[in-house]
Amino acid sequence: MTDFQSLGLSEGLLKAIAENGYASPTPIQEKAIPQILQGRDLMGLAQTGTGKTAAFGLPLIDRLLSDNEAAQPKGTRALILAPTRELVNQIAKNLISYLKATPLRVSSVVGGVSINGQIKRLSKGTDILVATPGRLLDLVDRKAVDLGTASYLVLDEADQMLDLGFIHALRRIAGLVRRDRQTLLFSATMPKQIADLARTYLHDPVRVEVAPAGRTADKVTQSVHFMDPKSKTDFLLKQLQSNPDGLSLVFCRTKHGAERLMRKLSQSGIAAGSIHGNKSQNQRDRAIRDLKDGKINVLVATDVAARGIDIPGVSHVFNFELPEVAEAYVHRIGRTARAGADGEAIALCAPEEIGLFRQIEKLIGIDIPVAGGEVPPLSAAASRAKRGGQNRGGNAKQSPKKPAHKRSSKGHNDNAAPKHSRRRRPNNRKNAA
Known part of the structure; x- marks a missing residue:
């Protein structure tokens, strides 16, 4: 059985993984983590509940720590997009549990809450920004956040973002992030629009796939x-x-x-x-x-x-x-x-x-x-x-x-x-x- 130590993660993250009670990596984590640590763009096909957040979150934190850079005012070093407020909050909560012993900061922005508090928090800069596309573009239009500082872009549940009509928002956001970034795309299904999105914004991506679309939990x-x-x-x-x-x-x-x-x-x-x-x-x-x-x-x-x-x-x-x-x-x-x-x-x-x-x-x-x-x-x-x-x-x-x-x-x-x-x-x- 594969363990997290064999995937190449740092000692600090291995300790955080143990504290979170993770015994061994899930299939998507086992396949994705080594590729992301190597700097590859990645297209991951996996259902919700398969451990995707750790699959991209753990190696992303590892790379940010090794980069040893500081977030610029109004900037972010990594951007994670998700379709709903609940998923954004869930991702941010999980990431915070992984980096308790690190200096990295995580911020989340969603609609339905005051934008003024979000503007204030982002003014100091953040290492990881988790956001819904709609509210993020509101902040961009107010010049409250600079996406040009992001070296990492993660699109989670990309098929649902397209279902909700976010395709134009995704294209605009991707154009604002650095060109020399690492891009990770995760989706439960692979409709033509997702394949087109991957071809346009991912560079020579490695494809990993687990839990094929339509498979329901055995229990x-x-x-x-x-x-x-x-x-x-x-x-x-x-x-x-x-x-x-x-x-x-x-x-x-x-x-x-x-x-x-x-x-x-x-x-x-x-x-x-x-x-x-x-x-x-x-x-x-x-x-x-x-x-x-x-x-x-x-x-x-x-x-x-x-x-x-x-x-x-x-x-x-x-x-x-x-x-x-x-x-x-x-x-x-x-x-x-x-x-x-x-x-x-x-x-x-x-x-x-x-x-x-x-x-x-x-x-x-x-x-x-x-x-x-x-x-x-x-x-x-x-x-x-x-x-x-x-x-x-x-x-x-x-x-x-x-x-x-x-x-x-x-x-x-x-x-x-x-x-x-x-x-x-x-x-x-x-x-x-």
Whole structure:
């Protein structure tokens, strides 16, 4: 078994790793760390929860220490971009735990909080800046930060940043960072836009890949219940009331839907909170903290919580509404069964969502067991689509009564996919940042 010492990290970092309780490197850490220490640009394909932060954070800290430079006023030596406030905060928290015994400073900037305090902190300069693209560009426009001093650029969860419409922001930011930088790109999937981004901004990158897209955690027990959409709330209430001591995440597609469901649960005696793009950063942080502290048992969320949120002890993930992008299902249910624990993922599928459900099954390569309700019969159009796709038995032979409709989110979807028009994207960017 490989250990961290064999990867080439410094003694100081090895001590920090031990204090954090890391016994041995994960596959992405084992593959990425030596390449980053050698100064190579890197393109990493790995799902959330595979240890990516340490995979780029540990060698990045090691290189910054060996460079033995000081951060310039308003400058940063390394820039890390992430799509959501929660992921930015999670990355910054992990990095701080790695460099306690070093002089390096970490700063984070996200939307939803006062920009004046961030301007003041950045005026002194920082070694590592972790940011959402939207707020970072606000600070650039105010001349509060100089990205031209950054020798390292990390793009984390790059596919989600593109889904949220950040492609133009990423291009602008990359153009402001030093050309002779080291660039690291991490993504759960590799759509064409990500490949194009890598070709444009990475120099002769080494590619490392673990946990292929669509692979779900082995210890997550998955099931689906087919039902009328009007029956979903009562069904969810019964599920939550039968497990009063458990911690549950409930995912909705839209901000307004998540808030409405949270209120219904609270009115029924369930200790619930919510997290979505209409919440301020302080409200979002408080909701996550309340779930961790046991003040609430249920957190209703949009996909802002699908990546980068590590809440120990989450026993159940409910897909109250199926995501429009199949990969989001993998990230959602990845919030349970963490650190070797067991977990359960329950999907509630209405007839109009059957097309989304089939896309999820196709992505993950398994038939999700049907725990309740009747699967809608196969239509001729769906049958032709099925024959053209993956040929699987069992439940996979059944399909929707009618093709899934293209759902319009019209500004309600918290983390909209790229199908939206460019004119809508700035609103999504502000919500997510």
